[in-house]
Amino acid sequence: MEPLLGGKLATGLPKEAHELFTKADPSFSPAAWGLRWLWNQSEVTCVLSGTNTIAQIEENIDAVRNARSLTETELTVYAEVIAIFNKAYKIHCTGCNYCMPCSKGINIPGCFAACNTSYAQNFITGMQQFLTSSAMMGKKPGSPRLCIECGKCESHCPQHLPIRKALKQAAGRFEPLPIRLGLSIARHFL
Ligand code: SF4
Ligand code: SF4
Structure with missing residues (x-):
């Protein structure tokens, strides 16, 4: 498959x-x-x-x-x-969406695609993709940090990806503390 x-x-x-x-x-x-x-x-x-x-x-x-x-x-x-x-391509996600929806509103394939772009192309392009796909500037951001590790998504993934672990990597890449603070200030003013 x-x-x-x-x-x-x-x-x-x-x-x-x-x-x-x-x-x-x-x-x-x-x-x-x-x-x-x-x-x-x-x-x-x-x-x-x-x-x-x-x-x-x-x-x-x-x-x-x-x-x-x-x-x-x-x-x-x-x-x-x-x-x-x-x-x-560090995360071998195919974007099939079988893991969706996530009860915490995380766009799992979107996070992984952005992560891969940040390595395959450059960090800025990956970050832009992350901000859009995870609605980070919206009222309900789908940050990968919201994951409660229920594991539901992993049981549906045909690639058997360690989704919870990979989301932590995505959060580490796109949401270190300084960026989180910046995003929260930007959201306040928007
Ligand atoms: S493990 Fe995390 S990402 Fe997967 S469905 Fe549960 S909350 Fe969502
Ligand atoms: S089910 Fe697996 S391969 Fe498909 S979109 Fe989700 S994480 Fe990616």
């Missing part, structure tokens, strides 16, 4: 990772590279891939038809791509 991380492995790869795949074999798209890796795993018997268009279905079918064991060279390419991807 979610074999391409909600599309991130198909269209959201960091540029350097995309280039590595293309250089190794331009006949395979990043989506095909992702699916081929799964079919190379002996424990995988079924891949449930979500698609939006007929073209994507056809691309998946082509990738199945051309499936074969991966070569040592290809496995090296995957290792390099994984290293680049992990550096850019």
